[in-house]
Amino acid sequence: MIFQIYRSSQMLSAKERMSIKKIHMPQRDAKERINDFNEVPIGYTLEQAITEASRCLNCKNSPCVDGCPVSINIPGFIKKVEENDIKGAVDVLMDKNQLPAICGRVCPQEKQCEANCVVGKKGESVSIGNLERFVADYSRKHNLISLPKVESKKNIKVAVIGSGPGGLTGAVELQKLGYEVTVFEKNEYPGGKLSHFELSGYQFDAGPSLFTRPQLIEELFEFAGEPIQDYINYERVPIACNYFYEDGSIISAFADREKFAEELHAKTNEPVENLNRYLNKSADAYHHIAGIFLQYSLHKIQTLFKAPIFKAIQTVKWPYLFSSLNSYNQRSFKSPKLVQLFNRYATYNGSNPYKAPAMLSLIPHLEHNEGTFYPKGGMISITNALYQLALKKGVEFNFGNGVERIIRTQGVVKGVVVNNENYFADLVVSNMDVYFTYQQLLGDSVKAAKVLKQERSSSAFIFYWGIKKSFPQLDLHNIFFSDNYEKEFESLFKTKEPFADPTVYINITSKREPSTQAPMGKENWFVMVNAPANKGQDWESIKNFYKNAILKKISSLLGEDIEPLIEVEEVLSPVSIESKTASYKGSLYGTSSNSKTAAFMRHPNFSNATKGLYFVGGSVHPGGGIPLCLSSAAIMASIVGEQQKLKH
Numbered sequence: 001m002i003f004q005i006y007r008s009s010q011m012l013s014a015k016e017r018m019s020i021k022k023i024h025m026p027q028r029d030a031k032e033r034i035n036d037f038n039e040v041p042i043g044y045t046l047e048q049a050i051t052e053a054s055r056c057l058n059c060k061n062s063p064c065v066d067g068c069p070v071s072i073n074i075p076g077f078i079k080k081v082e083e084n085d086i087k088g089a090v091d092v093l094m095d096k097n098q099l100p101a102i103c104g105r106v107c108p109q110e111k112q113c114e115a116n117c118v119v120g121k122k123g124e125s126v127s128i129g130n131l132e133r134f135v136a137d138y139s140r141k142h143n144l145i146s147l148p149k150v151e152s153k154k155n156i157k158v159a160v161i162g163s164g165p166g167g168l169t170g171a172v173e174l175q176k177l178g179y180e181v182t183v184f185e186k187n188e189y190p191g192g193k194l195s196h197f198e199l200s201g202y203q204f205d206a207g208p209s210l211f212t213r214p215q216l217i218e219e220l221f222e223f224a225g226e227p228i229q230d231y232i233n234y235e236r237v238p239i240a241c242n243y244f245y246e247d248g249s250i251i252s253a254f255a256d257r258e259k260f261a262e263e264l265h266a267k268t269n270e271p272v273e274n275l276n277r278y279l280n281k282s283a284d285a286y287h288h289i290a291g292i293f294l295q296y297s298l299h300k301i302q303t304l305f306k307a308p309i310f311k312a313i314q315t316v317k318w319p320y321l322f323s324s325l326n327s328y329n330q331r332s333f334k335s336p337k338l339v340q341l342f343n344r345y346a347t348y349n350g351s352n353p354y355k356a357p358a359m360l361s362l363i364p365h366l367e368h369n370e371g372t373f374y375p376k377g378g379m380i381s382i383t384n385a386l387y388q389l390a391l392k393k394g395v396e397f398n399f400g401n402g403v404e405r406i407i408r409t410q411g412v413v414k415g416v417v418v419n420n421e422n423y424f425a426d427l428v429v430s431n432m433d434v435y436f437t438y439q440q441l442l443g444d445s446v447k448a449a450k451v452l453k454q455e456r457s458s459s460a461f462i463f464y465w466g467i468k469k470s471f472p473q474l475d476l477h478n479i480f481f482s483d484n485y486e487k488e489f490e491s492l493f494k495t496k497e498p499f500a501d502p503t504v505y506i507n508i509t510s511k512r513e514p515s516t517q518a519p520m521g522k523e524n525w526f527v528m529v530n531a532p533a534n535k536g537q538d539w540e541s542i543k544n545f546y547k548n549a550i551l552k553k554i555s556s557l558l559g560e561d562i563e564p565l566i567e568v569e570e571v572l573s574p575v576s577i578e579s580k581t582a583s584y585k586g587s588l589y590g591t592s593s594n595s596k597t598a599a600f601m602r603h604p605n606f607s608n609a610t611k612g613l614y615f616v617g618g619s620v621h622p623g624g625g626i627p628l629c630l631s632s633a634a635i636m637a638s639i640v641g642e643q644q645k646l647k648h
Helices: 002-009 014-019 048-054 076-082 086-094 100-106 128-141 165-176 215-224 255-268 272-295 309-315 318-322 325-332 336-349 360-372 380-392 434-443 446-451 486-495 539-558 574-581 626-647
Strands: 157-161 180-185 196-199 204-206 234-236 237-245 250-254 373-375 396-399 403-411 412-418 421-424 425-429 459-467 477-480 504-508 525-533 566-573 613-615
Touching: 048 076, 048 128, 076 086, 076 128, 086 477, 100 128, 100 215, 100 566, 157 403, 157 412, 165 180, 165 215, 165 380, 165 425, 165 626, 180 574, 196 459, 204 459, 204 525, 215 626, 234 626, 237 360, 237 380, 237 486, 250 255, 250 336, 255 272, 272 325, 272 336, 272 360, 325 336, 325 360, 336 360, 360 373, 360 434, 380 396, 380 425, 425 434, 434 446, 459 539, 459 574, 477 539, 477 626, 486 525, 504 539, 525 539, 566 574, 613 626
Parallel strands: 157 180, 157 425, 180 396, 237 477, 425 613
Antiparallel strands: 196 204, 234 373, 237 250, 403 412, 412 421, 459 525, 459 566, 477 504, 504 525
């Protein structure tokens, strides 16, 4: 049948192609899909894909390519599908896009490539996105994706400083490309901020608690040729977050957008269309900007030619560039509660919503359109998966030995000093805060001072509490808002003093795994408040100040005295954050985004002054948080690969 379709399609006229009925993507039955969060679309069969591909006219001027943000040769890959050459199709796709499985699912093709399809002028456009998804899924299933040849690079040694998510991902990327990689970690365990500890039967993730964009991890494992399900399992959570306000009202941010919109309308009288409009704009901005921001270095002139920057600039609206996030949210919503809810996304990179650009409004797309996820075993499962993958691929680890100095001669990296011994390496990748890299490892105070020209992000006070009771009104993620949000951020960034009524975040992994994350009937609370960066404050007294403020707020809103319920306690302050994670001044995200250009001014993923020195992690481009740290590693590996290619 497939052969017949292919033979006949070669002789089809344009009129005959136009007469072929569009193959719509098959979907799971509604009765089945209401029971889980798995994908609704089933995907094309090979025969369906070939039939749909035969509808393409292979236009000479290719208007569909003009609508594609990354300029994929769309007629080229579709022609390969029509010819039943799926290997050729995926090669065409991956020439411009390394993430076809993701883009085939999340890109708004109806507004981009498919909107320009000539077939769609007189009928239904060719299903370009569905075909891209099919090619990616089929190629992965049948192992058709070609990996780079790396034989010529086997003798290149790389030293990675630090084993945070960026360092682990970068190590895997470079090892898979054929480099000999050794990771040096001062702690006795991997993960950096993404670590874990246990107290009297309570399990605690030490650092990041929000998991979005699992596709990035999936793509890494796919690149490494390993089945991800052998390393980590995760699920989409039905409620992204519960929000508690001082007037006693509670808003549940349901994963289901329709349900979330109804919740907002019921609790705030906000018109349903306002949320839908906001999240649609968030998605649109993300799809036009994120691909550039997350895949390319903004500090290289080549990016202007590789990435569709000018098209993105034309697409992005002026308010994104010249308004604060708060101003943008005030124009988007009538309810002050919703303005505050969406203002909080500035804190995802330690910034002030009253100064940070409206561009940060694209972050809610990740949480409310794509979803929030929980990895079985807690966030430490991400670290464990990356670490085990690195070991499987041959990465070597040196724990308990921090790098003391980077060796360089005449502006070229030669290796690192560890335990007073020289370890020679052709390349050095630092997952350490870029300030400490320059100040401590290179002894470059001038360059370090330049890094500090940008305002540092906020830090945090974290209380790890074992609570001998279960609270049904709480979920995995919970926010207890300050009654004066603007004043809180003024304290964080202007006066740099603790605020008497801080916003409190509580993460409870035992809500997803009650029998393993905490003793039965009890809960493990990760309690965090934003705190000013360390400038020598009296943190012991501030600790008591924050603890009392937190207990007062949550006890009032939950209607029960919390302090007697605390069985175990551990505390992390800006000072201990700085000490344990080498984050200068305890700033969790490096620099803040408290200016219109801050997001584009982060330190690049390479050094202009020292050849062979590269950077990953939250203190460099594209920023903090797990997804961005993973992206920083991918960008770094791409730059390394390009530079090594030029040498050969």
